[in-house]
Amino acid sequence: MSSASSSRARIPVWLALAIAAAIGMMTAVQARVNGQLGVRLDDGFVAAAISFGSGLVIVVVLSVLLPSGRAGFRRLASGVRGRTIPWWMLAGGAAGALTVATQGLAVGLIGVSLFTVGVVAGQTVSGLLLDRIGFGPAGVVAVTVPRLLGGVLALAAVALALVGDGLAGVPVWMLVLPFLAGIAIAWQQATNGRLRQRVGTPLTATLVNFTGGTLILVVAAAVHVALVGPPRALPTDAWLYIGGALGVVYIFMSAAIVQYTGVLLLGLGAVVGQLVTSFVLDMAWPAPASPGLMQQLAMVVVALASVVVAAMPWRRRRR
Numbered sequence: 001m002s003s004a005s006s007s008r009a010r011i012p013v014w015l016a017l018a019i020a021a022a023i024g025m026m027t028a029v030q031a032r033v034n035g036q037l038g039v040r041l042d043d044g045f046v047a048a049a050i051s052f053g054s055g056l057v058i059v060v061v062l063s064v065l066l067p068s069g070r071a072g073f074r075r076l077a078s079g080v081r082g083r084t085i086p087w088w089m090l091a092g093g094a095a096g097a098l099t100v101a102t103q104g105l106a107v108g109l110i111g112v113s114l115f116t117v118g119v120v121a122g123q124t125v126s127g128l129l130l131d132r133i134g135f136g137p138a139g140v141v142a143v144t145v146p147r148l149l150g151g152v153l154a155l156a157a158v159a160l161a162l163v164g165d166g167l168a169g170v171p172v173w174m175l176v177l178p179f180l181a182g183i184a185i186a187w188q189q190a191t192n193g194r195l196r197q198r199v200g201t202p203l204t205a206t207l208v209n210f211t212g213g214t215l216i217l218v219v220a221a222a223v224h225v226a227l228v229g230p231p232r233a234l235p236t237d238a239w240l241y242i243g244g245a246l247g248v249v250y251i252f253m254s255a256a257i258v259q260y261t262g263v264l265l266l267g268l269g270a271v272v273g274q275l276v277t278s279f280v281l282d283m284a285w286p287a288p289a290s291p292g293l294m295q296q297l298a299m300v301v302v303a304l305a306s307v308v309v310a311a312m313p314w315r316r317r318r319r
């Protein structure tokens with residue numbers, strides 16, 4: 001417990017939360033990019049496979065070129081052979097695959113803000129539980145009353161998203177998937193943090209994620225194409241293909257920073273960046289079924305309040 005505390009003390013709280021917010025900003029941009037690619041292809045599964053596949057290429061190249069990547073891969077192979085790295089530490093890619101597939105399937109219709117609020121709810125519930133049982137690399141993190149209140153406020157932001165008739169024509173599964181993706185993201189962040197401790201570098205944890213996620217998404221895309229036919233022609237807009245690169249950066253950063261924040265505060269810090277960026281994106285580029293501007297603003301304000309409430313007790317302990 002003391003080693004975890006000293007590890008977390010190496011960087012200031014404000015810096016850890018700023019990095020978490022940057023992760024959220026990239027997640028929101030990636031959601032819009034992958035969602036629009038899914039719309040242009042008329043196939044969210046193929047869009048997700050393209051996004052994850054491009055990220056895998058980037059991570060493989062970095063892992064080969066950088067000494068830390070090669071050393072991390074050797075430790076990974078040795079840990080798998082010696083069974084000191086259990087199989088579930090290699091399953092983070094499944095959570096990433098679910099998240100990217102959800103982006104490709106849903107964001108083009110419901111918008112980034114509504115997608116993000118659903119993710120917030122899933123991350124909050126999952127983060128509280130994972131911190132309580134000590135699943136993340138930071139060990140057991142106390143679930144205090146302010147943290148619980150922060151979680152309740154995050155769920156209240158989701159309730160605001162469901163007010164009104166704007167979502168009447170949206171399939172239920174499209175609203176449930178972001179919540180499940182949020183649960184998966186919190187688990188992925190904790191798992192990646194623990195894998196990073198075993199292999200010594202976030203780069204190898206990122207490689208594991210993209211390898212597993214790409215395999216899952218390529219199979220899912222192949223099955224979908226076999227059932228419904230091929231997607232539309234690939235669009236020529238270069239920005240539609242940056243989702244994989246964004247994923248590489250924020251998964252790497254998540255694996256590196258979760259030991260300093262715990263799972264819940266990493267998720268809630270990311271919410272700040274996600275919601276603010278999502279609001280700006282939906283304001284500039286509204287989706288067909290996204291909530292109205294004032295409703296989205298209320299969602300953002302309540303969710304941001306959840307972050308402030310949940311983070312305050314930790315700030316007092318650090319001082």
